[in-house]
Amino acid sequence: xxxxxxxxxxxxxxxxxxxxxxxxxxxxxxxxxxxxxxxxxxxxxxxxxxxxxxxxxxxxxxxxxxxxxxxxxxxxxxxxxxxxxxxxxxxxxxxxxxxxxxxxxxxxxxxxxxxxxxxxxxxxxxxxxxxxxxxxxxxxxxxxxxxxxxxxxxxxxxxxxxxxxxxxxxxxxxxxxxxxxxxxxxxxxxxxxxxx
Amino acid sequence: xxxxxxxxxxxxxxxxxxxxxxxxxxxxxxxxxxxxxxxxxxxxxxxxxxxxxxxxxxxxxxxxxxxxxxxxxxxxxxxxxxxxxxxxxxxxxxxxxxxxxxxxxxxxxxxxxxxxxxxxxxxxxxxxxxxxxxxxxxxxxxx
Numbered sequence: 107x108x109x110x111x112x113x114x115x116x117x118x119x120x121x122x123x124x125x126x127x128x129x130x131x132x133x134x135x136x137x138x139x140x141x142x143x144x145x146x147x148x149x150x151x152x153x154x155x156x157x158x159x160x161x162x163x164x165x166x167x168x169x170x171x172x173x174x175x176x177x178x179x180x181x182x183x184x185x186x187x188x189x190x191x192x193x194x195x196x197x198x199x200x201x202x203x204x205x206x207x208x209x210x211x212x213x214x215x216x217x218x219x220x221x222x223x224x225x226x227x228x229x230x231x232x233x234x235x236x237x238x239x240x241x242x243x244x245x246x247x248x249x250x251x252x253x254x255x256x257x258x259x260x261x262x263x264x265x266x267x268x269x270x271x272x273x274x275x276x277x278x279x280x281x282x283x284x285x286x287x288x289x290x291x292x293x294x295x296x297x298x299x300x301x302x
Numbered sequence: 303x304x305x306x307x308x309x310x311x312x313x314x315x316x317x318x319x320x321x322x323x324x325x326x327x328x329x330x331x332x333x334x335x336x337x338x339x340x341x342x343x344x345x346x347x348x349x350x351x352x353x354x355x356x357x358x359x360x361x362x363x364x365x366x367x368x369x370x371x372x373x374x375x376x377x378x379x380x381x382x383x384x385x386x387x388x389x390x391x392x393x394x395x396x397x398x399x400x401x402x403x404x405x406x407x408x409x410x411x412x413x414x415x416x417x418x419x420x421x422x423x424x425x426x427x428x429x430x431x432x433x434x435x436x437x438x439x440x441x442x443x444x445x
Contacts, residue, residue, distance in 0.1 A: 137405045147401070218372050244376045251401035252373075253359045 139251055139270045146179075146261040147249035148172055151213070151239035154221050155228055159206040161236040169213060169239055171265070177209045178268075178287050179261040180236075180280070183247060185219040186227035188255040194274035195231050198258075201280040202236040209263065209293050210284065212236035217247050217255050260284065263291045349382040352391045356381070356398055357406050365408055 150170045153163045163169055171179065182198055184191040202212040214234060216224040221240055228234045241247055250259060253272070260269040260283050269283045353367035358374045366374040366381075377398075384394045398406045410416040 137403055140400060140403045144400075243379060244373060245380070248373075248377055248380055249401060251359075251403070 137253070141251060141259070141267045142270055144267055146171060146181075146259065146265055146267045147246070149246045149249065151215065151241060151246060153237050154216060154240050155225060155234060155238040157202070157212070157237040158233075158235050159203065161202055161206060161210075161212050163237040169211075169237065171261070174211050174261075175265055176263045176293065177211045178205075178263060178284055178291070178293070180210065180212045180284070181215060181250070181259045181261065182213070182275070183215045183217045183250070183252055183255050183257045185217045185255045186223040187219060188217075190274040191256045192231065194256055194258075194276070195234070197275060197277040197280060199233070199235040201277055201284070204281075205284060206235075208288060210288075214238040215241050215246060217241060217252070218244060260287060262287045263293050345382065345385060348385050348391070349378060352381045352385065352394055353378045355391075355395060355408050357408050359402060359406070 148171050150168050153165050153167050153169060156162050156165055180198075180202070182194075184195075198212065198214070202210075205212075212235070214236060216238055224238060224240075228238060244252070250257075256274055258269075258271040258275045259267055260271075262268040268287045271279060271283075350367055354365045356366045356377065358364045358366045358369040358371060358377075360371050360373050361369045364374075366377045381394055384397065385391075389397075395407060404410065410419055412420055
């Protein structure tokens with residue numbers, strides 16, 4: 107009769123084991139964002155540092171997302187206390203320079219940090235080729251469903267979120283996504299902004 | 303033999319009950335607002351009630367009402383502002399769900415596959431009780 111009991115025990119524990127097995131294949135930190143494909147939440151953010159070339163903005167001015175229609179907008183959330191942000195900084199600064207002759211705008215949003223610490227950090231890392239902006243009370247971060255830094259959003263010329271990247275972004279990912287958005291929206295080789 | 307079978311039956315029911323209670327999501331208890339400053343205690347109570355239903359994105363299984371983290375405090379401020387602007391708790395929850403996904407809601411909505419979460423525990427408990435009653439009657443039947 108023992109084999110019968112063993113089979114019952116096995117059958118009873120199978121669903122629990124299956125559930126555990128399924129749980130171990132998932133990363134609880136990976137939560138799908140509802141934003142990609144949807145209109146990007148609007149923002150108006152004050153410029154902290156200028157940046158360079160076509161990305162440059164005057165410190166003290168504001169950047170509105172609505173003014174950037176027709177451009178591919180790269181919004182990177184960062185902080186001076188964030189270690190992975192150091193890793194990705196060069197890739198972002200280089201990509202901004204690389205795309206400066208294309209209809210693009212890179213923006214670095216300082217997240218839960220003091221402006222002075224942000225400015226110091228930029229100096230330490232040899233500058234930032236695109237403007238840094240401040241986000242009072244993290245309103246924009248919450249609007250973008252931010253979990254932590256770094257996170258990067260790529261917004262297409264029609265103002266929709268094309269891509270969300272969690273964690274430090276690489277030059278390869280930036281080029282792949284920005285190129286595909288530029289081409290698919292038709293603004294890549296067009297002089298007229300907003301053709302997409 | 304019979305006693306051992308009874309023992310296993312009790313174990314099975316206990317496992318069912320544990321599974322049932324585990325399937326329900328825990329809702330954050332609404333502790334009094336920690337760092338929130340407001341003179342309007344009614345608004346504060348409503349803010350706490352809504353905040354207790356929203357998951358803190360940077361914590362482990364904590365509501366934004368219970369978490370002292372900076373982001374949770376800022377999210378509570380958003381809840382307060384939206385309530386003050388006349389939005390309903392449902393509208394505010396929908397706003398957070400549209401930005402963070404349904405994951406942000408500590409209590410899943412009773413729609414689609416989520417209904418299983420609500421019904422399954424009840425089904426399991428009733429099934430377990432029926433099993434116990436059936437077994438006990440079988441064992442106590444005079445031979």
